[in-house]
Amino acid sequence: SGAGWIAVAGYEEVPEDGTLASRMEDVSVCLYKVEGEIYATDNQCTHGDAELSEGLIQDGCLIECPLHEGMFDIRTGKAVSPPCTRDIRSYEAKVEGAVIYLRTSARAT
Numbered sequence: 001s002g003a004g005w006i007a008v009a010g011y012e013e014v015p016e017d018g019t020l021a022s023r024m025e026d027v028s029v030c031l032y033k034v035e036g037e038i039y040a041t042d043n044q045c046t047h048g049d050a051e052l053s054e055g056l057i058q059d060g061c062l063i064e065c066p067l068h069e070g071m072f073d074i075r076t077g078k079a080v081s082p083p084c085t086r087d088i089r090s091y092e093a094k095v096e097g098a099v100i101y102l103r104t105s106a107r108a109t
């Protein structure tokens with residue numbers, strides 16, 4: 001694996017259509033598994049004191065915050081539903097040998 005990739009969890013630890021809280025160095029991250037595909041964002045909601053890993057995945061690509069039901073796109077981190085207005089960070093994810101690795105990348109948007 002190339003530079004910058006950090007192992008954060010086993011692939012099987014993330015439930016299908018579910019989330020798992022993990023850490024990437026000092027950052028609390030949320031892992032998602034949708035149709036076998038892994039996504040990762042910050043775990044802390046930008047609206048308040050809530051962890052997105054305790055929310056629900058909606059429509060296969062959105063995470064609904066457990067506190068006020070604001071939503072973010074898990075693929076990009078974009079805030080897509082009020083009261084959330086500030087985006088969360090998303091991370092590039094890959095699976096190698098049943099281990100999930102993340103890295104911070106400058107996303108082309």
Ligand code: FES
Pocket residue numbers: 045046047048049050065066067068069070083084
């Ligand atoms: Fe997440 Fe308010 S804390 S929507």
